[in-house]
Amino acid sequence: MKNEVDTMLADVAIPQVKIPAHPVPRVLPVEEQESLKERIKIMLREKDAALVAHYYTDSVLQDLAEETGGCVADSLEMARFGIEHPAQTLVVAGVRFMGETSKILNNEKRVLMPDLAATCSLDENCPIDLFSDYCDRYPDHTVVVYANTSAEVKARSHWVVTSGIALPVIQHLAAQGEKILWGPDRHLGRYVQEMTGVEMILWPGSCVVHEEFKAEALRTMRRLHPGAAVLVHPESPKEVVDQADVVGSTTAMIQAVLRMANKEFIVATDAGIFNKMRQLAPEKVLLCAPISGDGTTCEGCARCPWMEMNTLEKLAQVLETGSGEIHVEPELAARARVPIQRMLDFAKTLKKG
Template identity: 70%
Template sequence: MTPDSLPSRPVKVPPHPQWPALSDAGKAALKARIRDLLTAQKAVLVAHYYTDEDLQSLAEETGGKVADSLEMARFGTETDAETLVVCGVRFMGETAKILNPEKRVLMPDLAATCSLDEGCPADAFSAFCDAHPDHSVVVYANTSAEVKARADWVVTSSIALPVVEHLAAQGRKILWAPDKHLGHYIERMTGAEMLLWNGACVVHEEFKSFALERVRRLHPNAAVLVHPESPDEVVDQADVVGSTSQLIRAVTELPNPEFIVATDAGIFWKMRQLAPHKILIPAPTAGEGATCESCAHCPWMAMNALQNLETVLKTGDQEIQIDPAIRERALIPIRRMLDFAREQGVSKVRGA
């Protein structure tokens, strides 16, 4: 079903934070202090592919993890660290806490949310579910703990397709939230009967199909990599559609010398690390009134920086707290996703 008439909430997008520039010596000293704090507090750093490259490199250098949201969730359950420091957006920190209630979970800034999370408030979503009691409720990981607690399944972009295929094979009707573009892509790929919440990612929705066509003509040997949170007319031009992990893998495995990448620019650090000889071209967001060719970087992800990472390790004042009753209910659909992923095996989970 088209999402045009379904619920949504306007999202106020924050400005990109302006962090003070650091000299090479200043950055090295700051990283050294953070390493000491991580060791002293038996803490580990978990960073998403969309965060700043300094955070991604520091996570790997200190025994942490750089990953998509599914692997971030898994890693938190596997490490023996007493504190998880999640560099990403709030739903990732909440997921870590849901899975690890005995651990302290910190974030550089608890105000780092997500347009999908912000646009799907728990009260309105619960009423939407109540109005359609015959649907299985599947929510994207980019949602609050309260929304997850109302769901039957939680999925990431790396496992959404096989989960929906599984439910469709059982004849289930599906209520999907919050990303209408990802939901419509899954609907098209699976043929499932889906009712879509009217939400969107402010980054991926800005990719422009007409501008992408122009870039493709300029780079005829480039493969186009698109995250399925993008609009249909952008997805339809893709050589590969998938989660962050699948897009990274495509850069390393496909023979193309160039890649046009339609997702958050933070992913380029890992792509360049794994395939330094490949040419990476940001997909265009430029349109009427645009101020840049590609503005594809989440302002909430940009709230994570070395400076406030050090601060939170010193103060501990940005700690994730979740009501125990909400945590217990939200744990059920998250565990269902992780168990399903394990049963399916990595090779069967497209985009894992």
Template identity: 80%
Template sequence: MKNGARETLADVRIPLVKVPAHPVRLELPTQEKAALKERIKLLLNEQNAVLVAHYYTDGDLQDLAEETGGCVADSLEMARFGTEHPAQTLVVAGVRFMGETSKILNNEKRVLMPDLEATCSLDENCPIDLFADFCDRHPEHTVVVYANTSAEVKARSHWVVTSGIALPVIRHLAEKGEKILWGPDRHLGRYVQRLTGAEMLLWPGSCVVHEEFKADALRQLRALHPQAAVLVHPESPQDVVDQADVVGSTTALIQAVCTLPNKEFIVATDAGIFNKMRQLAPDKILLGAPTAGEGASCESCARCPWMEMNTLQKLAQTLETGAGEIHVAADLAARARVPIQRMLDFAKTLKK
């Protein structure tokens, strides 16, 4: 660690998250799927709506978003795209905090989601009552929260960050001598702290997908594929991050597959990202980082069960019925928009 900085994990008892079982996915017959996609395209057009999908959603949804003039991206770019797009209805295929962020930045637009029950373990790990109380007990700290949080938690923060901009933001704050209260992902927080030397209090949350990657099993897989580059999302445990050739956001990992000369890649993040990687680099061989091994609770956990709640069928139903609309009170949206806009403005200074 730099400058004698301390890494301190918050002494907070976070709630246990009930993780849903992975849904049974029955592949639709080709003609039925084609007809369903055409129906969705018609509904999007009729309702002046645009579809934005996260990299972790099903490949059919990602493909449909791009076919209809929408986008496939990380959570921040999804919201930013919606701000710039003229459509008055945004359909967000992802998890609930992504829909909320889109609504916060586009409060005058209608925001729909295929399934409002699609949440996120990081969001659930960080309820506003516990988090606000912890912030109140540490008023000398600057509160920085990851995008994977509720609108209420964002509104209680000074900064919102994504994995792609967390490092420069924390480095900027550390250089000013500020102490950081970070939430909710402890692995990403620890990664950022090690690289910046910032003094940070880490909220003890984690992602149920990235938490399951196993370091010993990864070493064994690397031995079998010694020429493979290892790509790791920083929400992963430290002993997995330590083995990475590239650590970065979803966008950064996709760029690595496209630009690095390696033929093979071992990827430690949600397997939904493979759809975009294969689209952009069809000649590359992609291997999922292992989740099985000592201490494993499943054979293959590298899919978010909440992301899997997004389906073509639910998307069509949402557009047909208007169900699944995201609501964020105007005053709450205004408060939550402040730390998000602070990040966006900071990102512009980085580009300059």
């Protein structure tokens, strides 16, 4: 049950994020694509490397990761995979904070990314200097940050959380009588507040992808598809979240498609997730929640412009040249690992319980 709480947004002017134009990928002939994939498979073996890809990357990269013994997952599972896999090189297809998190948890390993310029609006919304100065104004608050942040911001925090574990962590901290300063996604923070009744100071960041979902167009789409279940990521605006049948992380939405009896699903997150959903439930009909128009059609499916920077050609290039390496200073990695490990240990406790 939702609890009404007052939302206190941090009184800080966050930087404007320069959003790159959605790249128009070169369409590779089938023969060239297959040849490139074979070269990549050979290089992964020769260089003792494993490919880990996020659910939001191109389906070709997701499929290639699974075909080569890598993994396709959310950001935390991508990093955890690296801990358990013996490969000494991890190639992370995603955005920069994911590569950094992999390096933080696997500092002795080499971590490469197809494009180091692939960032995240939440990360960019939360520069360490502004965030650290603001935290200093509330020394009696426990700082909880979303995984979509830089290594420096993680190191400044007390806890790192994913969308899947945010609710129980905040409930746990509140039960201990701790005051919470939350960053950087205000929509996820507001959702956590409503679900737990815990007052928090919210950093005013947001995801440019989830911010685009349109509540009124979604209402129209629901009327046109009355049997469809609506799945919404909690980074979305309140008016969209309030229409959801399921609110949850990428993993939770994939599980919902598998377990729910509905034939159709309207999905409010990056359309890259459809690849895994279609693999696991090919009989289901997947519709992208509207980001434009009146809801009668999907005029433009939600896609992260930074995720789209990951391509087969760039992947081959970093394997051939060793470029695109993520560096996190060991001392910084050690400090950033503390709040991440705190979450991982808490997750284990939850699982045992």
